[in-house]
Amino acid sequence: MVQALSRRDRVRAATTQEILQTARRLLVEQGPTAVTLRAIAREMGMTAPALYRYFDSHDELLRHLVADIFTDLADHVRGAIHAVHVGPAGRSEDEVLGAMLIAGCREFRAWTLEHVPEFSMIFGSPLPGLEVLHEMSADPTVDCGYQFGQVFLELFGNLYRKRPFAIPADDEIQPSLRNQLRRYREIVGSDLPLGALQTFLRCWVLLYGTVSLEAFGHMEFALQDASPMFELMLADLAPMVGLEYLSSDRAVVRLAR
Amino acid sequence: MVQALSRRDRVRAATTQEILQTARRLLVEQGPTAVTLRAIAREMGMTAPALYRYFDSHDELLRHLVADIFTDLADHVRGAIHAVHVGPAGRSEDEVLGAMLIAGCREFRAWTLEHVPEFSMIFGSPLPGLEVLHEMSADPTVDCGYQFGQVFLELFGNLYRKRPFAIPADDEIQPSLRNQLRRYREIVGSDLPLGALQTFLRCWVLLYGTVSLEAFGHMEFALQDASPMFELMLADLAPMVGLEYLSSDRAVVRLAR
DNA sequence: TGACAATCGTAAACAGTGTATGCCAAGTTT
DNA sequence: AAACTTGGCATACACTGTTTACGATTGTCA
Numbered sequence: 337m338v339q340a341l342s343r344r345d346r347v348r349a350a351t352t353q354e355i356l357q358t359a360r361r362l363l364v365e366q367g368p369t370a371v372t373l374r375a376i377a378r379e380m381g382m383t384a385p386a387l388y389r390y391f392d393s394h395d396e397l398l399r400h401l402v403a404d405i406f407t408d409l410a411d412h413v414r415g416a417i418h419a420v421h422v423g424p425a426g427r428s429e430d431e432v433l434g435a436m437l438i439a440g441c442r443e444f445r446a447w448t449l450e451h452v453p454e455f456s457m458i459f460g461s462p463l464p465g466l467e468v469l470h471e472m473s474a475d476p477t478v479d480c481g482y483q484f485g486q487v488f489l490e491l492f493g494n495l496y497r498k499r500p501f502a503i504p505a506d507d508e509i510q511p512s513l514r515n516q517l518r519r520y521r522e523i524v525g526s527d528l529p530l531g532a533l534q535t536f537l538r539c540w541v542l543l544y545g546t547v548s549l550e551a552f553g554h555m556e557f558a559l560q561d562a563s564p565m566f567e568l569m570l571a572d573l574a575p576m577v578g579l580e581y582l583s584s585d586r587a588v589v590r591l592a593r
Numbered sequence: 594m595v596q597a598l599s600r601r602d603r604v605r606a607a608t609t610q611e612i613l614q615t616a617r618r619l620l621v622e623q624g625p626t627a628v629t630l631r632a633i634a635r636e637m638g639m640t641a642p643a644l645y646r647y648f649d650s651h652d653e654l655l656r657h658l659v660a661d662i663f664t665d666l667a668d669h670v671r672g673a674i675h676a677v678h679v680g681p682a683g684r685s686e687d688e689v690l691g692a693m694l695i696a697g698c699r700e701f702r703a704w705t706l707e708h709v710p711e712f713s714m715i716f717g718s719p720l721p722g723l724e725v726l727h728e729m730s731a732d733p734t735v736d737c738g739y740q741f742g743q744v745f746l747e748l749f750g751n752l753y754r755k756r757p758f759a760i761p762a763d764d765e766i767q768p769s770l771r772n773q774l775r776r777y778r779e780i781v782g783s784d785l786p787l788g789a790l791q792t793f794l795r796c797w798v799l800l801y802g803t804v805s806l807e808a809f810g811h812m813e814f815a816l817q818d819a820s821p822m823f824e825l826m827l828a829d830l831a832p833m834v835g836l837e838y839l840s841s842d843r844a845v846v847r848l849a850r
Numbered sequence: 851t852g853a854c855a856a857t858c859g860t861a862a863a864c865a866g867t868g869t870a871t872g873c874c875a876a877g878t879t880t
Numbered sequence: 881a882a883a884c885t886t887g888g889c890a891t892a893c894a895c896t897g898t899t900t901a902c903g904a905t906t907g908t909c910a
Contacts, residue, residue: 373897374895383859384897385859385899386860389857393898460718512820513822516815516816533815541799541812542799545799548802552718554716554801559774565795568795601886642889642890646888650868854908857905858903858904858906860902861901861903864900871890874890875889879885
């Protein structure tokens, strides 16, 4: 029973979006400390208390901003994955899936480096006060976070189902981890074996570590350009999912024997 | 020509330390937003402007705090490494070095999980305004950061020299990375081959990624207890430095054949 | 169409924050 | 003893999030 939005509701939604866009622009142009209620209002030709008609607090505004950024990132990764489809033909479906996974990882890094402030917002140290919000509350942050994870998980699952790679058997997984993976599998509603989920999480650790290290500048003590380290990471990641890492330049992957 | 500190200088140094201790206590007990000049002064029975006699600004105070935390972490890791010495005898010197490396990684994680606010401060998203401070300025942060890195690098070097493990040859390293590694080697004054430094950085990526993911809570979408993932990471890391990962419980490592 | 009520904006105020200025007492140096 | 440096204070300014009371516009309904 979806009711058509009244004109009033539409302008309200538009204003809400404009607030978030302004907040994001401030975040990008002037850093996280600049995204204050007064600054947002000033940019929009309003006063700060007016924003309370749209968000209960500064924190809630930030949470919605985080959710927005999450979906933006997810969209970009999804887009990069879909773009592989239109690539040169002649590849097996398996190879396309492999290329998609690598392309998704690359896009994750590319987006991050182009949006460091946003990345810090969603993947940096948890913002004070924005942290311990339990699952019951309808927090848009966690929903969009899950949704982002699903982008990778679905692709990962497709690849595994199309061309299963080596994963640990259930009894090879550490018992405590096994139980947690079972719970995780229920939450995301997946049908993958636990070993595949373990591999998935290990890949996530690799990807996140490499990219966040570079984005946060915690690698500059040694390297100014960390892209070779990212390629090394891909070379580690590929065989974990049955791919053979070939060229760093052309993003080519082959199926491992 | 080291002059003895006058009584005045000593009390000044003591006060400076007390300020930093108070700041850290506020950070731990009430989060990063609570470490304000006024709060620090209030805790010490002073007023905020008085703190400007010791630090030029709030930023500089935070930078010194970061430096303090860095050396604290380095001390803990060093301590854990040295504690291996007094372990059960009968092991070859190589095996002791391997056990030290694993112990250092474990301590890094343990310290982090016990000091999440501090960890966020030094390894989280760069604080606004505290970021682009170039090398020329005498920033205590970068010095202590380097010093922390040296703890692991020295141990890593000792292990490699005592029992060299497989590393890529110079011409197997990507050219851009090779040049950067050469520069890095000069800065830290090491005599290790470039391939060893590459392996070192790859280990750092693994360690940082796993631990920060857990500390920042960006793994909770799947796991509440990420310790099994840490053990999996160690199992990945060990063979990179010629060690055989055996038991997750007893922190035992053997030399790989 | 007129009355009512919800909505959205404002201005003012409060308790915080970092920071700059000026003043003053105490300790150090000459 | 005189001069000077040091380390504290009170004050003030601009900024923050948030609350309150008030107005004006707008949609709804009798």
